Structures are given as C-alpha cells and as structure tokens.
Amino acid sequence: MSDQLPPDPRLEQAGASDESLLAVHEKALGKKPEDGAHYRLLPLMLLFVFSGLIFYAGTYLNHFSGHYSAAIFNENAHPAKAGAVAKVDPLVLGKKNYDLVCTTCHQATGMGVPGVYPPLGGSEWVNGSDERLIRIVLYGLKGPIKVKGADFGAAAMPVFGQVAGSGYNWSDEKIAAVLTYVRQSFGNNSPAITAEHVSAIRAKEGDRKEWSQEELLKIP
Amino acid sequence: MTTASTAAPTAEVTEIDATARCPLLLLLGFALLWLLVSGALALVNLVQLTTPTFAAACPVMTYGRAQAMQESAFIYGWAANAGLAVTLWILGRLSGAPLRSLNWTTAGAVFWNLALLLGLVGIATGDATVHGWIQLPRYVLPLLLVAYGAMAVPGVLAWTGRRQDTTFASQWYGVAALFLFPWLFSIAQMMLVFFPTRGVLQPLIAGWFVQGAWTLWLAPLMLAAAYYLLPKISGKAIRHYEFAALSFWTLLFVGAWTGGRHFVGGPIPAWVATVAGVSCALLLFHYIVVALNLGGAFRPAGSTVLWFVGAGLGAYLLGGVLDAVTSIRGVAMITQFTHFSTAQTQLAVSGAFSLTLFGAIYFLVPRLTGRAWPSLSLIRGHFFAALLGTAALVLALAVAGLIQGREQNNATVEFSAIAVHVKPWLLVATAGQAVLLIGNLLLAVHLLRAVCPFRQAATAPATFRQPPTMEASVS
Known part of the structure; x- marks a missing residue:
C-alpha cells in the first residue's frame, strides 16, 4: 500500500495517521498471540542473549573489579588468589x-x-x-x-x-x-x-x- | 488505499503544525546556523592537526579555543536546537493537540542562543572551562539551564495533557530527554565549575556528563525521531514492539553507568572503568532491540527521509557495538586516548544523531510551512554529502587512531614518526569534514529557499493526502 512512490518526492507523504499509529502500537503491547499455536522463539532468544550478557558482565567484573577498592588503580593487576597470605614482617x-x-x-x-x-x-x-x-x-x-x-x-x-x-x-x-x-x-x-x-x-x-x-x- | 474520510482529526496537516510553525522554524534556523559555524571550525581544527602553523598567529583560532567553540556550537547549538524542535513537534503530534505555551519556547530559544553566542565569544577570549562537552564559560551555564527549561515547557505540557492515555516509544524517549538533560547539566555545572570536586572525582564526573549527554540526552532525542518516522512513513507498525519498553529502560538504567569507559587505563580506581565496560556490554541488549524494532529503516522504499533515518540508525548500532568492544581493556590498550575515541564520538553525533535529525527535518519542514521542498536534487545531494563525509571522517579517524595506538605502545617508534604515519589519514578526515560542511550548506540554503517568502513562487504548495489508517501488519 505504501510501497507506491508518493506523487511528489520532495514531499514525504505519511503512511499512517497519528491516531492509528498510537492505537496499533497500543494493541501490540497487549501481546495477543495471533500466530495460532506457533511457539514464539524471539522472547526466548532475547532472554538467552540478555542472560549471556549478564553472565559475561559478572565474569568480567569478577576478574577486573579490583575488589571495588578505591586504592586499586591498576586494572590489569590480577587480584590476590584465594588463600594467599600476605607476607608480614x-x-x-x-x-x-x-x-x-x-x-x-x-x-x-x-x-x-x-x-x-x-x-x-x-x-x-x-x-x-x-x-x-x-x-x-x-x-x-x-x-x-x-x-x-x-x-x-x-x-x-x-x-x-x-x-x-x-x-x-x-x-x-x-x-x-x-x-x-x-x-x-x-x-x-x-x-x-x-x-x-x-x-x-x-x-x-x-x-x-x-x-x-x-x-x-x-x-x- | 487512501481513506476518503475528510474528518478533521485524520488530516495530515492540522493546526498542530500551523501553531508550531514560527517557534520551531526559529529553532531549526538557529540549529543550522550553529551547524555551519561548528563545521567550519571543525575544518580549521582538522587542518591544524596536519598543519600546526595554520592560523597559529591568531589567538582566537588556536587549536584549543577553536576546538572548544566547535564542540560547544555543535552540542549546544545544532544538537540542542534541532533535537528540541523535532521532539517538541513529535510530542505535540502524538498528544493530539496543538502545543501550548509555545511563547516559552520562543523566548527560551532566543535566550539559549544568545547565551551560546556569549559563551563562544567568551571561549574566544579565553574564558573556557577545561571539561569536555561543558567548555562554555561559567557565566553562561546557569542561563543555558534556565533557557532550556523554558524551551521544554510545551513538550512537558503536551505529555501531561495528551488526549490519549496510550503512549508510544517516541514519547518515552522524547520526554526522558527533556527531563534528563537538566539533571545532567545542573550536576555537571555544580560539581565541575561552581563547586568543583577535587582529585580523581573531577574527571569521573566529566566522563559521566559526556557519556550521559550522549546516552541520556542526544541518543533519546534521536530515537524519538526514528521511532516516530519509521511507522509514520512506512505505514506499518514497528516489529517486535513489545520489547521496546525493555530497551528503553535498559538505556535509562544502564546508560549513565557507561561514563567510566573513557578512563579504561586511566588514573581512576579500577572498578569504575570495569563497571563502565560491563555496562557498555549490557547496553548491547538495548541496541539489539532497537535493531529489531527499527530494522525496517534499512529498506527505505523510495522515502528520502528513511534514507537518512536508516543511515543514522546504522551509525547508532555500529557505535553501540564499538563502545562495547573498545571498553574491553585489551582493546582499550590500543584505542584509548587516540583519534579512535574521536572517531567514536563523531560516529555518534555526526552519524547517528545528525543523520536521523536531518531526516526528521526533511519530514517536518513541509508540514510547518505548508510547502514542498524546492528541490529534490538538493535533498539527494545533501544525503550523499552527509553520508560520504561522515563515513570518510569516521573511518579515517578510526584508522589513524589504530595506527597511533599501536605505535604509541611500541617504545621503539618515535613520536614524530607516528605523526607522519597518521598524517595521510588525517588529510582524508579533513576532506570528509569539508564534504560534510558542503552538504550541510546545501541544507541551510535549501531551508532558506523553503521558508523565504519572496521565493514562494518557486515552491509548490504542499498537498498532503489523507494518511491511511495503520494496519496491524508490521514493517
């Protein structure tokens, strides 16, 4: 319908009225599955992607947070290994x-x-x-x-x-x-x-x- | 399938546009004026990178001052004026009623731009502050804050007084941008300029402000335009719209945490940069959803506006991925503190923001003036100049940054040798900036012709067809 070229290309014609734009998107938020019994894969994929990002974020934080210490500036320094005891005079x-x-x-x-x-x-x-x-x-x-x-x-x-x-x-x-x-x-x-x-x-x-x-x- | 209905509410151009004409055209005029000023100064800056003697005898045009003026003119001149004009118009349209209290916008715009002019004169005479993106002299900063508040009043009224209870993604992003900039700007003024914090905290706040001004102000302004233009022009609903809200809140919650990415490897506590890098990675979720939602803009189907929006969207997504990649410390070892960072900034502001906003301007102005643009070739010329110029600028700076970063990490390469090696790429960037300036000049001339009352004979009165009702199918 909107694939036809507008009569005057110097003038961008609208493909939809503002009222219908609001109404259609409001309906989309209602999320009525109109695709029959088909399982929707996308939400699951997004969930996996987001979980993957959080996993990466957690791992990265664990490696380079410097124990959230205000005194540790060298982010390449590996934090002390668990169980290591500091040398004391x-x-x-x-x-x-x-x-x-x-x-x-x-x-x-x-x-x-x-x-x-x-x-x-x-x-x-x-x-x-x-x-x-x-x-x-x-x-x-x-x-x-x-x-x-x-x-x-x-x-x-x-x-x-x-x-x-x-x-x-x-x-x-x-x-x-x-x-x-x-x-x-x-x-x-x-x-x-x-x-x-x-x-x-x-x-x-x-x-x-x-x-x-x-x-x-x-x-x- | 144009509906034959002649009912007033479905007409494409209504009093919503008529009442907004003068204030919004004023904002757009200021915006383009500053865009040209900023482009010319950016050209001076780039020439100085390869020819340091250029304009060296003139104190006003020395690199530091010219850079501060260029940046301020771009952010507070072009981006603020154009972004507000487009967002106010979209908020008005989606509220279903004419914008109210537009006199506030007019008065605010006059004061905002006068303050900015005063600020640039101040920078030229040596009053600049030292922090990026807030280099304007201290005496204009409070005035800018108040003027912004005045300009934003009709947008807030359009939001609170909207006819429908339903809201749309453009409104979320637009209203967020209206409210978040004063938050960022007032805190940055207080903690950097008027009651400056000391030591490590100062660069941290400066980085938070620079990044926040992008992720919480300019990016939402750009997304407000993109989310409106795509379904409005294509006539099809946004795909996977149900995820748009998740994407919005991800940007709002995580966006401000990414400020520390400017300091990976810098003299700040390690966890700040690490948290920022992690936030950049989490923000990828936002970019994925935006790509799913707005991917239709990559198939413009003859719409010149969507060419611009598609190009801007591409720059936005690429910028998001680059932010995440370069905040990984292994990569930051090379790219940090080089021309590559400049390339990223340019990709965001000249690419994502400006290209999208150009598209919005081409859509908006005929509706404000009631007349078609005088020339299609000027629009196309501007598109190709903007695309080519931005691409050349960003790519050349990125390559120069990679060369610079690799060689600076190599103690056997002399500093002067690095300058020689990056010079050809800086020349390419200079050429790109020149093309960009020419393109923006085309837009400015075009806008003048479109609004100039004496040239009305040359422009056809716009005849907007009745917009059809949107189908439930997705774009």
Whole structure:
C-alpha cells in the first residue's frame, strides 16, 4: 500500500495517521498471540542473549573489579588468589602485639619491674633455649623463677597460646613474631623463632597447666 | 488505499503544525546556523592537526579555543536546537493537540542562543572551562539551564495533557530527554565549575556528563525521531514492539553507568572503568532491540527521509557495538586516548544523531510551512554529502587512531614518526569534514529557499493526502 512512490518526492507523504499509529502500537503491547499455536522463539532468544550478557558482565567484573577498592588503580593487576597470605614482617607484627599486651608488665624498655616482673633484655631465658621460651609463652609460667641472678615469683606469666585455659588465644604466627621481636630487641640478638616450631611444640604438649621453673629446666 | 474520510482529526496537516510553525522554524534556523559555524571550525581544527602553523598567529583560532567553540556550537547549538524542535513537534503530534505555551519556547530559544553566542565569544577570549562537552564559560551555564527549561515547557505540557492515555516509544524517549538533560547539566555545572570536586572525582564526573549527554540526552532525542518516522512513513507498525519498553529502560538504567569507559587505563580506581565496560556490554541488549524494532529503516522504499533515518540508525548500532568492544581493556590498550575515541564520538553525533535529525527535518519542514521542498536534487545531494563525509571522517579517524595506538605502545617508534604515519589519514578526515560542511550548506540554503517568502513562487504548495489508517501488519 505504501510501497507506491508518493506523487511528489520532495514531499514525504505519511503512511499512517497519528491516531492509528498510537492505537496499533497500543494493541501490540497487549501481546495477543495471533500466530495460532506457533511457539514464539524471539522472547526466548532475547532472554538467552540478555542472560549471556549478564553472565559475561559478572565474569568480567569478577576478574577486573579490583575488589571495588578505591586504592586499586591498576586494572590489569590480577587480584590476590584465594588463600594467599600476605607476607608480614615478624618484627612489625611482633612489636605491634608487644606494645599492645606485653608492655604492661615487661615495660616498653623490656626491662620489667625489679622484684615483680622479670626483664627480657639480656635475659638467659629469652636468649637461651628456644624450646623453653616457646613453652613459657604458649602455656604460661607460675611460681618462683631466677632471671639474671634476681628472684621473681610475685606475678604469673599468662597463657597466650591456642590451648585450654588461654586468655589470649594468640596464633602460632603471632607468638613466633612476638618472640622474634623480643629476641632481637632490648639489646638481644638471638635467632628468630618460626611459627612451625611453635606449632610443633603445641602439638607435642597438647593441653596442660602452666610450667614451673623446675619442669622447664628439665627441657634442653 | 487512501481513506476518503475528510474528518478533521485524520488530516495530515492540522493546526498542530500551523501553531508550531514560527517557534520551531526559529529553532531549526538557529540549529543550522550553529551547524555551519561548528563545521567550519571543525575544518580549521582538522587542518591544524596536519598543519600546526595554520592560523597559529591568531589567538582566537588556536587549536584549543577553536576546538572548544566547535564542540560547544555543535552540542549546544545544532544538537540542542534541532533535537528540541523535532521532539517538541513529535510530542505535540502524538498528544493530539496543538502545543501550548509555545511563547516559552520562543523566548527560551532566543535566550539559549544568545547565551551560546556569549559563551563562544567568551571561549574566544579565553574564558573556557577545561571539561569536555561543558567548555562554555561559567557565566553562561546557569542561563543555558534556565533557557532550556523554558524551551521544554510545551513538550512537558503536551505529555501531561495528551488526549490519549496510550503512549508510544517516541514519547518515552522524547520526554526522558527533556527531563534528563537538566539533571545532567545542573550536576555537571555544580560539581565541575561552581563547586568543583577535587582529585580523581573531577574527571569521573566529566566522563559521566559526556557519556550521559550522549546516552541520556542526544541518543533519546534521536530515537524519538526514528521511532516516530519509521511507522509514520512506512505505514506499518514497528516489529517486535513489545520489547521496546525493555530497551528503553535498559538505556535509562544502564546508560549513565557507561561514563567510566573513557578512563579504561586511566588514573581512576579500577572498578569504575570495569563497571563502565560491563555496562557498555549490557547496553548491547538495548541496541539489539532497537535493531529489531527499527530494522525496517534499512529498506527505505523510495522515502528520502528513511534514507537518512536508516543511515543514522546504522551509525547508532555500529557505535553501540564499538563502545562495547573498545571498553574491553585489551582493546582499550590500543584505542584509548587516540583519534579512535574521536572517531567514536563523531560516529555518534555526526552519524547517528545528525543523520536521523536531518531526516526528521526533511519530514517536518513541509508540514510547518505548508510547502514542498524546492528541490529534490538538493535533498539527494545533501544525503550523499552527509553520508560520504561522515563515513570518510569516521573511518579515517578510526584508522589513524589504530595506527597511533599501536605505535604509541611500541617504545621503539618515535613520536614524530607516528605523526607522519597518521598524517595521510588525517588529510582524508579533513576532506570528509569539508564534504560534510558542503552538504550541510546545501541544507541551510535549501531551508532558506523553503521558508523565504519572496521565493514562494518557486515552491509548490504542499498537498498532503489523507494518511491511511495503520494496519496491524508490521514493517
């Protein structure tokens, strides 16, 4: 009907009145299936296309969103793999926890309080056997103890490890970091303590009560 | 199968067109004037890309100022005036009643264009702001906002006071464009010019505005025209019309999120660019539905208006696919921050928007003036000039951008060597822009002849046949 050329091509004739244009399209929205029993494939295809786009979008977002962090600018950087642990300097982690907790008794100088809290700097317990030192922090210590020739015993060393009766539940990594910090500060210069070593001792001893000086001295 | 009915409501030209004549012709006149100004400045800019000494002694014509003037004249001069004229007319027609309060449009148009003129003079004397698509000096921005509101009043009244409860896709897109531009423009003014945000947020807002002005303002204006012209001329209903609303809402919801695609690889948090790229991909759904709906425009069947609409639609769909592809970071590594981005912008504004709007103007003006266009060959000449010019401009810039992007990623290629390699393509782009300008000059001359009262003898009074009633068959 409208395929015939209009009489004057400089004048575009209308193929439909505005009223009928509105009416016909309104009817189309009613979506009465006038195609008999034929199944309409297009809606399904569009659904698949849209789902495909959303799937692609989700995957792409997952790869390159940089955890939606305002600090990550490099979109080509691959996000850290699941389970990866960031490398932490044990001295930094150790000092942080020492300043939070240990400093209360052993003081920021690591020299303790004469007669009450034993010193750490220059202590034979700190710089000596790592087997004994780890056990003290893991399970605590009660009773008299001799440090740098002076007697202590008024206060008990609390339980720090992830063992029964622990008030702190510090992880083995944290204990290793604090001990490494202590062994390399306050004038000390002893080898670092590894988290594996702490774990091994905790596994060997299981749950037990605080150590005493006598028990510790039996350990090499 | 012309219906013999002589009932007034079905007449093709009614008082709806008669009352709108002066304000809309005023808008179209301003639009074409700015289009020519912008085209000439764009030509200067392109010549400067290959011959940097061109007009270098004249401060007004240095690249930065000429570019800012060209862009502002195109967006706020041509696109805003022409888009509003066509959309107001379509909204009036579909409301079934003459547009009301058209004096607001006339007054608004005068102030809008005076403000724009003031703005261009301001840019020429060095008052430009620094953000793309909003480079006009700060003192004209509030005036533009108010003037836009005044111009849009009849469109809003036509929407709220429409005779039928039923609405059509053209009305959705048209009304959305009327309301969304002030939203985008006011926020951009506030956060970029009057109370500028700082640091990373600033380019983000600028990118949001540039992209929003396209996806939420110019593209809806263009789609309003396309959705009206195709069924109106072909006389057949839009295919798969039931999906048009989904497509519309996809554009509205996802469109504004695509702004970050301008910054893939740029100094912003990675997730912003990633979300933008993903939004560009989701927007493909919108383009697929538009292609299904309006595919009939690719079979124009002797209608010159539909030639333009078909070409504009092709540019629109191609632009959508390119946006999605170039926002993938692997591709953006090459195309980002090169002439390729310019090619994409030109494909959108000179291709999709302008070509469709030209078609609408050819359909609209005889109905406003009541006279046929004086010359068919001028229309055809304009079509081929516009098509050829846009294609040459976009293709040449795209190739230049690819060369530039590949070689800039290669540390062994000197920067000056890249300039030599892209030069031939920039010359092709310059030629394309020149052809485009000539074509637009044809339209301007043609429009002058069509409305000039002294040349009425040369134009035939239009005799519109009664439009038939649309059948339920689809186009």
